[in-house]
Amino acid sequence: MGALAFSVHVFTACGAGFALLAMVAAxxxxxxxxxxxxxxxxxxxxxxxxxxxxxxxxxxxxxxSGDVLDLVVDFTTYVFVPTYAIVAADLMPLTWALAMGFVITVTAALYFADGNMKSADNHFVGFPAVWNLIAFYLLLVRPSAWTTVAVIMIFAVLTFVPMKFIHPVRVRRLRWLNTVALLVWSALALLALSQGLAPQPWVTAALCLIAVYFLLAGLVPARAVAT
Structure with missing residues (x-):
């Protein structure tokens, strides 16, 4: 049983290996x-x-420690590699890009060390440092440099704001809707990637609408859903 349990740790650690492959591609x-x-x-x-x-x-x-292993791998895949992409993708002048990269990595590191990052109902408290998603949308939409800076600063600040962000799988409330939205998002994201992050406008629009839903879903009080 010990060998089987260790193999699960190895499986988790493979995420770091795929992070390296992602970094090479970046x-x-x-x-x-x-x-x-x-x-x-x-x-x-x-x-x-x-x-x-x-x-x-x-x-x-x-x-x-599975918890420590998760945090190490997650910081690499959710924060470090995506932040490099944000800095290197010519979304902003280099000076601003480096400054924003510094802001992202510092605020995300603090969030990963927050013992109260999750609520009792499995919501994230504060923006959960999913900078891989922010990088995906910035590279998909490619807004102006100042808009990019504003987006990064807003989410960096939201890291420390005690508002709820939904976990699409673990939150029980509206789980069926969240699951459907997640599956649709995944299919559209794969389509966008297959087209070199330059998909048809309706794909981009649909991806943005789903992002807005997940961004706002955690703000809806449970009583409002129940009624």
């Missing part, structure tokens, strides 16, 4: 491939918890 400015590898890491992050609970890694492989 250095080559192959943004679509970068997001493909980050997507593989995201899938690993989405299922490894179930595997860990099934084999009880805490009891059967206690030498390795």
């Amino acid at each position: 250095v080559a400015h192959d943004w679509a491939m970068m997001f493909v590898w980050l997507g593989v890491a995201l899938i690993i992050d989405g299922v490894d918890g179930s595997f860990a609970r099934a084999v009880d890694t805490a009891a059967n492989a206690p030498r390795w």
